[in-house]
Structures are given as structure tokens and as C-alpha cells.
Amino acid sequence: MATEEIVKEALFKVGGLVEPPYFVGREAELERLCNDARDLTQSNLILAPRRFGKSSLLHNIKKQLQDEEQLLIPYVNCREITSYADFHRVTVAALLSEYESKTRVAGLLEAFRFVLKERVLRAVQRVEEIGGSLSEVGRVYLRFREQEVEDTELARAAFRFFRSFAEEKSVRVVFLLDEFQEVAGFNGFLFNLFKKELDEVPNVRYFFSGSSMRMLSSIFLREDAPLYLMVSRHYMEPLRENTVADFVRQRLAIAGLAITNPAVQLLHALTGGIPYYIQKLGVLVVQSAFLRSTTKITVSQVRDGFDAMLEELDSEFEVRWFARFSNQQRTIVKTLAQLGEARMKDIAAEMRVQRYDISSAVNRLRDMMILATKSDGSYYVIDCVFAAWLNKP
Template identity: 25%
Template sequence: MKIQVGKPVTGNDLIGRDQELQELEQCIAMGQSVALIAPRRYGKTSLLLEIIRRSKQQNLFSFYLDLFSIPDLYDLAAEITKGVLSNRKLDFSIHQLKHQISDLMQNLQFRQEVEGSEFMLGFGQASANAWDLLRASLQLIETFSQKHKVQTVAVFDEFGDVGKLDGEQIVKLFRAELQLQASTICLFSGSYESVMSNTFVSPTAPFYRFARIFRVKSIDPGVFQKHLTSVFQQEGFEQPKPFAGQITRFTNGHPYYTQLLAQQALFHREQLSKADRSFQDLLSLSLDTEVNYCEKVWDEISAKHQEKQVVLELAKGNSSLYAVMDSRKINISRTVKRLLNSGLLEKANGAYSFTDPLLRYWIREKILKIPTPPP
């Protein structure tokens, strides 16, 4: 049985997201743009790629762009242009678009498809203005859709990372060009609550009311448990259902960590498939793969005294911070808000908790030296 970790999945490999996919498909059918907000490792990219897969099945145009990987405005414009044209199966690279555009224009099919989009010649000119290219590439989404009489689903993953590219001006340009496009449906995603709120949620945000806000939650633990029970049964575990239940109770349906623990269980099936093995063994093996990540995050937390103190109290299990902390020395409300905006914490049913269950476990084990009871 194959379980992948850290890699987007689609189709039958995407577990427990039926409701989210149904809602996203309904939004697309209505022409409604959407902004997905969730911490990293919550499976946003898998949702986006599955929506693209389904959109193609409905003969819609689509393209996917990860802004995390875009180094500058010039490349952003080129990637949007390539994404749009890929819907007509035009086979070319970004390098060709940027350095061999004249050669591409010699191709009859290419020339016919881009007729009226002479701005692309600018990709081969050192003097071209990157802002003009970006504006024209955004306009191309709509004109290309209208030319072929089909809607386009434009996906901008990790949209919050536009900040590294002169974000405020880019966001304003995106809004100005996309808000009147009748044939374009945009799906944005971001991992940082504060950035996405300032872009989409706040009444003063550039994209205020442009997109429906869609907060991606963890997956129903019961759905994951049923799936993992089947996997462990096939792999010969002696107590597949209780073992699967321990995993999902610990992760609370966190997509990445549920798959990580399940994968580690399969990797070490000879050691862990016996009924007398403890869940602690699985946690220790899983933590070995994530220790560098946990140490990096802890270093970032430790650099800010007030955030460190709040995180430590929550890791201890103290949900009522005002009862255990001196609010005269620490601005608890402001500190918690920063941690929520960073995606480290989440609030549910009036209580704050870690979005990362393994990080909490690592802090308890390595920093606080407090044993964690089995789930």
C-alpha cells in the first residue's frame, strides 16, 4: 500500500476532502473566485490540483502557479502567459519564451494562437517593462478565454508570497485587471492568516469581497481512521483499528502528520505491527524525520520572549492563559493574535491549540521534559 508524504495528491489518493471539493466546484460553477486560507501542510495544494484536474474533465481552461517559486515580476508574467497558452497544448518552455520568442513566432500554430497578443515579443527584449508584461499577461487570461469561448480557472498558490515581489503594487494590479474579467475564476491560497486577511478579509483589503473566503480545516479523524484501518489490515497489523485510532487522535486529522505517522508505521511494520508495541515507538520514529523542522520553528519562537512563554504554557496544556500568566508583563491578547496570524495556533470552541501536533509533542518532550500521555 502506497502512502506519500509531503507531495500533493489528487484523485482517489485525496482522502476526506469530498465536502471541500464539492463547495469549490459549486463556486466555480457560479463563477465565484475563492481564497483558501490554512496553515502550511494542510493540503491546500492537493485541493487546488484536484480542482484543476476536475476542471479539465469539464473542458474548462486552467493553469496553476506557485508564487513561492517565482523570483521576479518578469518570470511571473512569463509563467502566467505560459499557463494560459498551455490550454491549447502549445509546447514551449519559459526559457524559449524569454530568450527565443522570435523562433516561437515562426511556428504557425503558435503564431495563430497568440494573434493579437504582440506584447509577448517583449519577453525577448531587454528593454521591456516588467510591469507592462505582467499587466498584459493578466489581460491575456480573459482574452484567450473569450477567443475560445471557455472559462478559465486561474490558480495562484501561496499568493501571500507576492510580498517578496513588491506585493502591494502587484495585488493592486491583479485586482484592477481581474475584477472585471467575466470568463476568469481565480483560486488564491495562502498560509499566513495575517497576510491573507490583509489581502482579502479586511474591509480595507485590495481584494475585499472579490473572493469567497474558504478556510481549510483538518480532515475528519473518523474518515482517516477508516482509511488507515483498511491499510493496516492489508499490511497484517494485529490491531489495525486501535492503531489507526491512536494516529488520528494524536494528529486530529492533520493531513501531513496523519500520512507521516502512517507511512512510518508501514516502513517499520515488522517493529510496529505487533500488539505489544507502544504508540510512543511510532512517535519517536516519526519525530526523527521532523527534528530539524521542529528545531527551526522553535528557534524562531524563542527569538520572541512573549511568544515563547505563551507557546510553552499551551504546550503544557494550560488552555486558560490569563489564569497562569502575568498579563502585566506579557500582552497575552496581542501575543496570541500574532501566533494565530503566523499559523502556529488555531482557535476552536473558544480554546487555542497548536496547528502542528508533532511540534507540540517535541516541545513537551525536548524543552519541557514532560511525557505525553498516549492518545
């Protein structure tokens, strides 16, 4: 009989970066992106709604390529970047730290931090001692500190540094820029710099990832956007039913648990194949099985687990509901959650308004990756767990 004590490893992992065996599917994406990174074929934009596993995908690209010679893959979370000075500090530090961990050469990152923080005179001295491209980028920072140059100059210097550092150390560099929608508010200056780099620099590439088309469209997707057609786009899908079924079965088996076919199908359907919810529901279903002292999970435990999950997500969904949407958007999302799947004219009819009254709000919701369209043109709420929460009596 399975008990919690005999299970040594966690069966599921909810939140944070995951690796195999907790990271499943995504084989095609991983292969393509790893090839692009290895050969510096092109830069990429990875788009998916929240919780589809973007950060984990980036993490696994890095992991798969960790033994690749002369290839550096610095990871940057763009939430840390709210100014050009941040951009400079965070990206340069990420590159140096990646170089140090790959080559086991120490001291560069520490020297860079010294230059950022120490009193100017000592910093100047240190900058001169370091030499090479790092000296160069440090010097620009000191001029910025002395208010001799604008902060935009820091962004320019950072890009110059990536290029010259790569040449100097004979390395290829692939920057992973996660949550890139967070810098969408920067003015065109930064993106024009990116464009120039994408055009001209042979040994540095960028993998951008983000979860809002609305914010990213002005950078990548619109015809007048600075990086339009400069990167290859990938839209991540939910995990497929058989991937989910295999994963859930394998994880449960570790604790001596099994799941019926209808139950695992239901688990996939209720989570919509969204990775985060699969793992979270996995945990709750196991808890329900332990409580009932059963080793075979059935539809009823999946239903119980799902109810518990909605309850756990209650406050988070409530915040999302009131913070992110306008009144009209709320009515649209709620109507569509009830209808399940509907064309624009049917949503409008249900709301007793004209189609043109809601079309721009619907498009906006689609760009926010809240709604998506099927091939027949009908709309649905992407996050079906959120939709189920909205439909709760």
C-alpha cells in the first residue's frame, strides 16, 4: 500500500523551472531551438500565454547545450530591467557570469561589480587594470556616473561589449531574454539597437520570450515594428493528451499509484494541457488518493482535485479578474467562458450588442493571449481553468 513516507522524490513540481523528468513534451521546439543556438542560425521569439512553460523551455535549451564548446548562453529575466542602466548592468553581468561558469575563469564579474559600486577613483584604477572589452564597457559606465554621457550610451556600450567580448574570447553567444514584454515600454532606441545587432553581428544571437502579443507586437509583429521579420517566431501549444497521460502515469507509478483511462483523459481536458495546471492537479489528485487510501485514481478523485485547485487559485484569479480587464473585456470573457467556443457575432448576440461594438476589445483580448481563435474562426478562453473558475456558480 502506498504511503507518503515511502515516496522519496516529489511526484510533481509546481512552479519554478523544471527539468526532466518533470519537463515533458516540447521535443520539436527544443530540437529546433538548440540547433539554432548551436549554429547561430537565427534569433527567435518564443510566444506563449502565462504558465505554458516558456522559462522552463529556455532553461532546458541551456541545459542541453551546456557541454557545447565555445558557446555561451546567458539568461536574463527582463523583469529586472527598467532602465538603460539596468539593461547594461544585467546583460553584461549575465554574460560574464556565464563565461565564468563555463570556463572556470574567475574575477571578471567581480571586477565589473567593483566598477559599478566603488568610489570613482578606485573604480577608474580597476578599470584600467582589467583591460580588453571589459575595460571599455566599464569606462563608459564611469563616464555615465560622472554624468558625462547619457544613459542611452550605456545600452550602446553593452551591445558593443557583447560583440567585442565574443571576438576576444572566441565564443558564440546566445542571449536568452525571458519576459521580454517587460521592456516593451522602452522607446524605439533600444529596439533599433537590437535591429542593428541582429543585422550586423555574426557571433551573437537573441532568443526572446514573452507572454503578451499586445506588448510584443509593437516590437516584432506589426509591419512597422523595428524588429519585424527579424526573428523566427514560435507559438508554444499546450501539452498533448498522450504526453500528459504518459507523464502522469509515470509519475504516479513511482508511488505505486495508477490512474484509469477516463480519469487521465479528464485530467488533460480540465487543465487544457497547460503544464502548470497539470502538475498542480497531479499533486492534488495524489493527495485525494492518499486520503481515500486508494491506489487507483478514478474520475471522482480528478474532479475532487480540480475543485480543490479552483479553490486554491481563487484569490489569484480574483486579482487577475479585477486588475487586468476593463468592464467590457470582463463581460466578453465571462460570456465566452459560458459559451465555451463562439464566433464574434454569437458573443455579441449573447451580450445583446452589435459585433462592431466588441470587435476591438476582442482583438485586444486575443493580443493579450487571453482569447485565441480556432481554425473555423471561433474564439475560446485559452486558460480553461480560469474559464472554469468564472463559470463557478
